[in-house]
Amino acid sequence: MGLVSRGAAEAGLGAASAVDRPGPPDAVPNPTPTPPAEGADPGSSRPSMVLKAFFPTCCASADSGLLVGRWVPEQSSAVVLAVVHFPFIPIQVKELLAQVQQASQVGVTVLGTWCHRRQEPEESLGHFLEGLGAIFSHKPWFQLCRERGSKSWSCKATHWQGPASPAASGEDQVMLIFYDQRKVLLSQLHPPTALPNRQAGDTTASAGGLAAVFDTVARSEALFQSDRFDEGPVRLSHWQSEGMEASILVELAKWAAGPVCLFLACLLSLISAASACRVFKLWPLSFIWSKLSTCEQLRHRLEQLTLIFSTQKAESPAQLMRKANMLVSVLLDVALGLMLLSWLHRKDLIGQLADALIPVADHVAEELQHLLQWLMGAPAGLKMNRALDQVLGRFFLYHIHLWISYIHLMSPFIERILWHVGLSACLGLTVALSILSDIIALLTFHIYCFYVYGARLYCLKIHGLSSLWRLFRGKKWNVLRQRVDSCSYDLDQLFIGTLLFTILVFLLPTTALYYLVFTLLRLLVVAVQGLIHLLVDLINSLPLYSLGLRLCRPYRLAAGVKFRVLEHETGRPLRLLMQINPLPYSRVVHTYRLPTCGCHPKHSWGSLCRKLFFGELIYPWRQRGNKQD
Amino acid sequence: MEDEQSFSDICGGRLALQRRFYSPSCLEFSLSCPRITLRSLTAVTCTVWLAAYGLFTLCENSMILSAAIFITLLGLLGYLHFVKIDHETLLIIDSLGIQMTSSYASGKESTTFIEMGQVNDVVINEAIYMQKVIYYLCILLKDPVEPHGISQVVPLFQSAKPRLDCLIEVYRSCQDILAHQKATSTSLEGGDRIISASNRRSHSGMGAYWHRQEDKR
Numbered sequence: 001m002g003l004v005s006r007g008a009a010e011a012g013l014g015a016a017s018a019v020d021r022p023g024p025p026d027a028v029p030n031p032t033p034t035p036p037a038e039g040a041d042p043g044s045s046r047p048s049m050v051l052k053a054f055f056p057t058c059c060a061s062a063d064s065g066l067l068v069g070r071w072v073p074e075q076s077s078a079v080v081l082a083v084v085h086f087p088f089i090p091i092q093v094k095e096l097l098a099q100v101q102q103a104s105q106v107g108v109t110v111l112g113t114w115c116h117r118r119q120e121p122e123e124s125l126g127h128f129l130e131g132l133g134a135i136f137s138h139k140p141w142f143q144l145c146r147e148r149g150s151k152s153w154s155c156k157a158t159h160w161q162g163p164a165s166p167a168a169s170g171e172d173q174v175m176l177i178f179y180d181q182r183k184v185l186l187s188q189l190h191p192p193t194a195l196p197n198r199q200a201g202d203t204t205a206s207a208g209g210l211a212a213v214f215d216t217v218a219r220s221e222a223l224f225q226s227d228r229f230d231e232g233p234v235r236l237s238h239w240q241s242e243g244m245e246a247s248i249l250v251e252l253a254k255w256a257a258g259p260v261c262l263f264l265a266c267l268l269s270l271i272s273a274a275s276a277c278r279v280f281k282l283w284p285l286s287f288i289w290s291k292l293s294t295c296e297q298l299r300h301r302l303e304q305l306t307l308i309f310s311t312q313k314a315e316s317p318a319q320l321m322r323k324a325n326m327l328v329s330v331l332l333d334v335a336l337g338l339m340l341l342s343w344l345h346r347k348d349l350i351g352q353l354a355d356a357l358i359p360v361a362d363h364v365a366e367e368l369q370h371l372l373q374w375l376m377g378a379p380a381g382l383k384m385n386r387a388l389d390q391v392l393g394r395f396f397l398y399h400i401h402l403w404i405s406y407i408h409l410m411s412p413f414i415e416r417i418l419w420h421v422g423l424s425a426c427l428g429l430t431v432a433l434s435i436l437s438d439i440i441a442l443l444t445f446h447i448y449c450f451y452v453y454g455a456r457l458y459c460l461k462i463h464g465l466s467s468l469w470r471l472f473r474g475k476k477w478n479v480l481r482q483r484v485d486s487c488s489y490d491l492d493q494l495f496i497g498t499l500l501f502t503i504l505v506f507l508l509p510t511t512a513l514y515y516l517v518f519t520l521l522r523l524l525v526v527a528v529q530g531l532i533h534l535l536v537d538l539i540n541s542l543p544l545y546s547l548g549l550r551l552c553r554p555y556r557l558a559a560g561v562k563f564r565v566l567e568h569e570t571g572r573p574l575r576l577l578m579q580i581n582p583l584p585y586s587r588v589v590h591t592y593r594l595p596t597c598g599c600h601p602k603h604s605w606g607s608l609c610r611k612l613f614f615g616e617l618i619y620p621w622r623q624r625g626n627k628q629d
Numbered sequence: 630m631e632d633e634q635s636f637s638d639i640c641g642g643r644l645a646l647q648r649r650f651y652s653p654s655c656l657e658f659s660l661s662c663p664r665i666t667l668r669s670l671t672a673v674t675c676t677v678w679l680a681a682y683g684l685f686t687l688c689e690n691s692m693i694l695s696a697a698i699f700i701t702l703l704g705l706l707g708y709l710h711f712v713k714i715d716h717e718t719l720l721i722i723d724s725l726g727i728q729m730t731s732s733y734a735s736g737k738e739s740t741t742f743i744e745m746g747q748v749n750d751v752v753i754n755e756a757i758y759m760q761k762v763i764y765y766l767c768i769l770l771k772d773p774v775e776p777h778g779i780s781q782v783v784p785l786f787q788s789a790k791p792r793l794d795c796l797i798e799v800y801r802s803c804q805d806i807l808a809h810q811k812a813t814s815t816s817l818e819g820g821d822r823i824i825s826a827s828n829r830r831s832h833s834g835m836g837a838y839w840h841r842q843e844d845k846r
Contacts, residue, residue: 050724076724177725
């Protein structure tokens with residue numbers, strides 16, 4: 001096998017009919033080539049197969065040579081990865097392919113010949129290419145040909161049928177599918193979401209032929225390492241053959257990432273060790289920490305930062321995306337927080353806020369007092385029980401009086417506290433919003449207390465009423481068997497029970513009204529806090545990096561592919577262009593959304609209504625480590 | 630080779646079916662929907678502006694009129710870009726797959742490609758749609774767990790909604806290609822795959838697509 005001269009190859013490919021190609025290299029070719037029928041063989045019962053050849057668009061203008069790629073027998077498709085140009089030494093080509101195969105675990109072989117001709121073909125070239133077919137035996141053997149300067153392509157795929165029918169040679173139709181190698185290499189296929197009643201393992205079974213193409217191109221990076229300026233023995237043509245693609249910024253970032261990550265990881269581990277020390281586990285502090293949403297948010301951010309700056313590399317593309325999303329989310333958060341801080345300081349809003357806070361708290365307390373006076377009178381025309389009304393009203397009024405005194409006591413320190421709290425906005429907008437939510441919770445603490453008092457009273461009344469109602473009917477609740485049983489009461493028990501039942505029934509409207517009013521107030525405050533938490537969750541969980549990638553580089557996130565039929569002439573093979581179909585935005589958000597604190601209301605509307613009716617306390621969100629009340 | 634025929638949809642509007650025959654293994658059908666008419670556009674615009682003028686006489690705020698203009702413009706743009714489909718295309722490539730493209734009036738295209746390995750069959754199904762019983766063409770997808778089962782039903786030409794005569798044309802050509810593809814794959818694998826007969830039959834599928842209609846069993 002000597003050096004193959006370039007000149008003979010440049011002469012062009014003969015549009016010869018397919019010849020019976022022998023398997024072993026030293027066999028004599030058939031002297032009288034029988035022209036086989038195009039397509040179906042009269043002798044064989046096999047209908048004509050359509051083979052698919054995936055051809056990279058960057059090689060469409062390359063010089064003649066050998067096609068190198070992978071043959072996927074299950075889909076009868078050949079994925080062409082590169083073109084080896086003349087002159088070459090077959091031994092060196094085989095060595096290179098073996099190296100690539102070992103490095104990438106992809107079965108890269110020589111698939112056929114590629115001819116980019118300029119003038120009329122010569123007959124000798126047909127035999128020359130047969131010889132090539134004999135050196136690199138592959139079944140089927142592709143012969144692609146293109147006329148320079150025009151769009152007419154031709155391709156043939158020949159089979160060697162075997163010693164049983166040496167005269168017949170199967171020739172199959174070939175469909176050419178062009179693909180952009182760089183985009184297919186960089187993109188990541190997202191198969192459609194599996195139906196809920198499937199296990200995760202079954203989805204891989206339906207990963208079809210196109211996933212194999214993407215996989216082949218992605219894993220063959222070792223083949224694309226050499227460009228045309230290398231002085232290697234073999235000259236390849238692929239998407240990077242004009243020069244390796246790299247970016248200075250990316251390289252610098254990679255080089256700097258190592259020490260920076262190490263330093264930040266140490267710092268973060270110090271902070272987490274300090275926050276986990278024993279002082280914070282004591283009872284009053286741990287209770288307060290668990291109630292404040294600020295601490296929850298800070299803990300969440302600390303976890304995220306630890307994950308981003310951890311020194312281990314991300315194993316899968318999904319992990320890499322998650323890290324990138326977290327980093328962008330943290331950066332955006334801090335940027336928004338700094339903007340908020342500058343806006344607050346520019347207009348001296350903190351001073352104005354501190355000045356306005358006390359009058360607002362006073363105003364709220366006054367409104368509450370008016371409300372209670374209204375309840376103590378004849379609210380909405382209803383007639384209340386005078387004595388109970390006065391007792392409850394006076395009790396709540398005294399409570400409000402205490403609260404106002406407390407606020408007035410705190411008033412000198414408010415501005416200083418608010419200023420320090422405003423500084424915390426530089427940790428991020430989410431922290432500032434959490435602090436706002438906590439401040440609202442603290443300022444409306446008296447409403448929370450009133451709600452608890454009203455709910456407990458109402459709950460007691462409801463339980464008493466239900467138990468006495470059972471007594472009225474002659475039944476009893478059996479605690480052992482958890483059911484209602486009949487029971488014979490004494491006369492005095494019945495008398496007292498009925499009396500108490502009557503009293504409770506007539507006091508019910510008053511208690512129910514107080515409970516209703518304070519529950520509505522509490523729900524209002526909960527709704528405001530819920531909105532703030534929703535905003536914080538949104539900032540926490542939105543995958544901004546993925547959305548940005550989908551906007552700027554849509555081929556990176558692929559939902560699938562789409563085909564376009566290129567100009568077609570009869571007699572020529574069918575040519576298709578395969579393009580990447582990007583993932584829709586809704587699926588990007590759904591696939592890549594970051595996990596949040598998980599502070600979502602756990603009950604449905606039905607159970608909420610039930611709890612409200614029976615006077616059980618509702619906790620809108622449970623934080624981690626909360627004790628059940 | 631191109632071919633154009635005129636059909637009608639279930640409401641009586643005119644549809645044009647364009648068939649392009651690239652090769653025995655590749656076929657494309659393009660169904661163009663009735664266009665947006667000047668009459669309906671004028672009617673909607675007049676209604677919105679009359680309502681805005683009525684509000685203006687009540688509130689004496691001229692912002693309402695400018696808001697109405699904005700709403701009309703944005704609404705029209707949104708309708709053309711997200712709702713109004715100009716034509717729907719079905720491309721079948723033997724041994725590769727089936728591709729459905731919807732082109733919107735603003736030029737946006739949304740494409741779905743289903744690989745041939747996932748396609749069980751293409752059938753015409755009957756459904757109850759509002760007060761009518763209509764026919765629609767759909768692709769049945771294979772169940773990865775059960776080889777002869779059906780996991781999903783994907784309806785085709787949902788915006789155009791052609792009548793049965795148009796569907797039969799498309800159906801016949803699809804079945805030719807599918808039969809050829811199944812014959813090839815059966816001979817390749819020599820396996821136990823059932824070669825489907827090209828008769829019309831109705832399937833009960835699982836897909837909860839398309840206005841939640843019932844499939845007749």
